[in-house]
Amino acid sequence: MARLARIAVFPIKSLDPVACDTARIVENGGLEHDREYAMVDADDRYINGKRTPKVHRIRSTFDPGFSAVTLHREDVGGAERFDLETDRESAESWLSSQFDPPVQLKRETAGGFPDDTTLSGPTLISTGTLREVASWFPDIGVEELRLRLRANLEIDGVPPFWEDRLFADHDHLVAFEIGDVLFEGINPCQRCVVPTRDPHTGEAHDEFQRVFVEKREEMLPEWTDSDRFDHFFRLMLNTQVPESAWGAELAVGDEVEILGERPVEERSESA
Template identity: 55%
Template sequence: MARLARISLYPIKSLDPITVPGAEVGESGALDGDRRYAMTDAGGEYVNGKRTPAVHRLRTSFDRAANEVVVRKEGGSDAHRFDIDADRDRLVAYLSDHFGLDARLADADGGSYPDDTTLAGPTVISTATIEAVASWYPGLTAENVRRRFRANLEVDGVPAFWEDRLVGDHDHGVAFAVGDVTFTGVNPCQRCVVPSRDPYTGEESPTFRTTFIERREETLPDWVDTTRFDHYFRLMVNTTVSPAERGGEVRVGDDVRISGEERL
């Protein structure tokens, strides 16, 4: 039986995740607290993994109750704690020094800064998919793959690439319920340079993308609509959430049930 195994939130976009036992769907359609903050430059452009591998070399832990973040550099022991509100200037100064630019910290204030602003719902992947992708690369662990692809909802009790069942044709999404909340799967998520980099050091693997594309095409289930893949550097599923479902909560252990296709 399909079951929600893990919920990951990324309080500061592009930085480390936290895992939580439950999460509410916010008014934007994203999970509450996911990518609430985003690092930008003075011009408002994101400072993220697409822009610089220096993002990967920051380790963070986030206390949601206190709204505090602890930041240190990979391999270092010198950790700094910041209250996001009271210590905003000190945090921004730390980030500016790390990135070598005039950084800012934007606050969506109850909203989110998703990668896909049209499909702002949580992203979905299966545990078996993560393990399958890890097996394509010698020495790569499932946790390393999780951090490369950065999904919100992880489902177990299903085979690898099960989440591709949440993609309909170009005019339809696939409705599925997690506990009492219904989401709509829309398309397989297009990947950028980020998964090709080690999530802890930022070191890029020059063959990661090529290997991924080859193995993804080889392992694509025969029931998949290949017209939804203009290329095979796609993994996990983007979703949307109707306004009526927002405010609902999903929890680890919830059953996951596919309802069927619906017109977008």
């Protein structure tokens, strides 16, 4: 039986995840506190893993309620705690010492700062997929792969690449429910440079993309619509959440039910 096994939010975009037992869907269809803050430069450009491997050296942990963050570098030590409600400038100063150019922390509580502002719902992968892909790399375990791929939702009780059932061709979406929350599966996520790097050091794995692409194509399941793959560096599901589901809550242990394909113009909230 497919069930929700893990929920992860990334309160500061590009930094560490926080595992949650429950999560609320907020405006724009994202998870509450996910990518709520983003590091940007003076030109409002993200300072993230796509731009610099330096982000991987920074560890972040959050107080309950996400009002304060503790930051440190594994190779330096000296953790410091910052109140994001009352003293965000001090956190910006600490982060600025790690990067060039200096950092500003922007905040957006209505859906955060997703990579894809159109497909702004939680990203989803299965535990089976993580185990299978980790087996392709002798030096990478499942937990490290989680940190490399950075999915919000993880589904257990299903075979590897089961999440490929949750997208269809370009003219259709796949409606599914996790608990009482309605989702629309849209496409397989196009990966960037981030999964190719060690999530703790930023060191590049020179063979990661080559091995990944070869194995992904080789092991593409029969249920996967191969027309959605202009290349095979794709893994994880991009979703949308209909406005009718904003405010609903997910919980670890919720069952997952596939409702079926629908034309893109039909949209799930009209069903």
